[in-house]
Amino acid sequence: MKQIYEQFKKEINAYKYALWLMGWDDETEAPKASKAYRTEQLEVLYTLVYKLEMDEKRLAAIDQLAKENLTGPFKREIELEKKGIDQLRKIPQAEYIAYQVLISKSSQIWAEAKKNSDFEAFLPTLEEIIVFQKKLIKYLETDTLKGYDVLLDMYEENMGIKEYDEFFKVLNEKLVPFVLKTAKVKQKFPSVLLKGSFNIEKQKQFNHRLADILSYDLKKGVIKESVHPFTSGVVSVDTRVTTAYREDLIDAAIFSTIHEMGHGIYEQQVNPEFDGSILSGGVSMGIHESQSRLFENMIGRSKAFWDTHYPALQQIFAKELKKVTAEQFHLYVNRVKRDFIRIEADELTYSLHIMIRYEIEKALFNGKLQPKDLPKTWNRLYKKYLGLTVKNDAFGVLQDIHWSIGSFGYFPTYALGSAYAAQIYDVMNQEIDVEQCIKNNDICKINRWLKEHIHQYGKLKTPKEIILNATNKPFDPNYYVDYLVKKYTTIFKAYEVN
């Protein structure tokens, strides 16, 4: 049985590698005019690999193996495979294919609607997607997993409404008042940073140092550009990242690079023995995001980081940054602005954008909210949690791609990741002196700690086990709120002194 399973795996891996590379190429450099031809080839390969994955011989082998007394990583591998095929088997194939066709067109309809800030143009498509998602829930429900929990569990094993409600309750009670209070803080920045124009070639000079600073391994990775930055890994030895430059913002590319390298370092440090099996790569969206946020915010936005690396940046932008001090720059990269757009949000307010989306998704799937009422609810919640009046749907309910591709249950993992990061950071800091590592240009020591406690496992442990294993405690959102309140209290005090 194992032999049959492994033979299928070998072929499936080859298809998946090809599909992965075609996706990466499509997002980064493929010529525009070749899109239609490439899509045809993708469809052929997807069909072939789907046939292989659902081949009766393979399914039987997995069913059989799941009954055997397995041990070690192979036991977990088969468990995950079994969970995957059991889910797929529950969805009628015709419906699944019809949904794939819908999804392949819906993001373009969304993009067009967003461009025109026209929610009504997107609504019928969105309704269709939600209808399928509700059917999907029915198909996949188990004794222990019901309703919206089915979707949540897809992105983060063992995280459901109960857990997220507790999490967001803490944010609501402790973070929202703090955020609303910060409206009064007067943040002042050197005008060159606000109205600056920063040559992209020069930005690249600094950005190319980041791989070295963070020990992102270029023998196992690539840094490239794309419209939206992302990380794309297929095995530990091939995990690539992209960044995006903005001439008007000196720090946009820096933090998108650090963020993606956080994702990249995670996958590069997974046990290479898992390469080519379902155990490779990150375990969940939440744990993945915890690593990118830890690098982006706790390392990249720290005072120690800019005390150490600002001189190099200042040297590159000698004219522009002549009068800007490291301290001013550190305050600038931690600027807070309650604003409309999630992906441009700062560290402090980011999770409130997520809280709003979670509340909406929950209401959509328990029937308390109809899709047509989304804009109204959206705008009400932005007023309540962020004190903002949304002007139009492009800056409101239409801003994110996720719902247009059926990714319901995904958003909460973004906030969860930041919260995981705070808890992990707290423990790590008790074991190694993180600030000193940053100052000594010795971040690889941090990476080693993360590898030992988190990265190496890939999907061998569940997210819950990972957190327990790394921090000796179950997940506790108070770490996150405490971290934010402490950090930003210090930051805001600095304005008073300066």
Next chain:
Amino acid sequence: MKQIYEQFKKEINAYKYALWLMGWDDETEAPKASKAYRTEQLEVLYTLVYKLEMDEKRLAAIDQLAKENLTGPFKREIELEKKGIDQLRKIPQAEYIAYQVLISKSSQIWAEAKKNSDFEAFLPTLEEIIVFQKKLIKYLETDTLKGYDVLLDMYEENMGIKEYDEFFKVLNEKLVPFVLKTAKVKQKFPSVLLKGSFNIEKQKQFNHRLADILSYDLKKGVIKESVHPFTSGVVSVDTRVTTAYREDLIDAAIFSTIHEMGHGIYEQQVNPEFDGSILSGGVSMGIHESQSRLFENMIGRSKAFWDTHYPALQQIFAKELKKVTAEQFHLYVNRVKRDFIRIEADELTYSLHIMIRYEIEKALFNGKLQPKDLPKTWNRLYKKYLGLTVKNDAFGVLQDIHWSIGSFGYFPTYALGSAYAAQIYDVMNQEIDVEQCIKNNDICKINRWLKEHIHQYGKLKTPKEIILNATNKPFDPNYYVDYLVKKYTTIFKAYEVN
């Protein structure tokens, strides 16, 4: 039958697209540490597509279609497919696979031998390759195609020993004496060009203009970097090129870019209806090389080109090129040096490097030369045709990769391409004013002529038909020699005046 054939084609195309992209990625950006994993996936996909291509149902469909009364492009498509499978069927599968294994390792053995200038270390492998090539000839021989002609025909349909002998005879009689005479010409160049250091970022600024200048279509292509420049096209809408920068040579990347764009423009202009069939892409190595050489030498190294575009280059390298005139630069990019290395050879002496290789291959396959005697023969011929004493095998017989991957019969097409180019250029110049097009920055007019007379056909016509169709005459090597002698007589006179 057609339906069966088309169904296979659809699947085969998807595999080929994936394999093509994996090859492109491997040569340009894939991380080094992922090589082994990628090779495994490549092997799996190669095996799968080989099975499909040799599937009995597909072979039977092609056999049947070949007997039918087909017309138009599909007739030629089936002829080419039939020729391909007939050849493959003649080679015993076990031998074919053993040879693939040999070839997959041999280029590394060659690279190591070249590094150490140690021909003996490469000899046993080379002998094995030649043994297979001789067997291959036996398997593929027909009534009309015998011996070395079998190999030559693989790279250029209808070109055999008889045709190449005539070609090289003209070169030998008219070009060799001219080249040997040029030893006396005193070429003088501004020292900044000879000992220069040219910032690569600045070089890129100029190189990125070339797509626009030559009308290489970036909606259907990509420009990237690789160790050795190359062009890689899969369909007319996806034909990518690479270039390679050298800090010490201001013109290395410029001409490698123009050369590869010549290849790229050819494939981009093939009838898009051929995309996904064997008819897409260039018809032969010779015709392909004619297009790259036409762009590189006849357009890129023309006086009109540098009168038009030198000011932009001079502005980028304001300090370095301050005192260098357009005329001096034009002479510099046409400098002649009889030297050891083919890929660094100038336009005038290039084909003599090829003549030497052709003479050697011919002797290898008619039994007059044993592989062990290759260095001796090589060195003798370099003395005879180029007046050079080869110092060691790294600069001699080991310099090229071709023989190490079994590419016998390939070299002659390089010289043939340059000769085709001269004949095509001559006719084109009678129909449109090429110099004026270059001066008016209107090279797309040249492209349109080439599209109409050559490019659009892809593999629909044979190379012989292409030449006859475009120039109204069969191939005649005198165009080439006359072009070279006339061009370089003018160039060398310019040194006397200046």
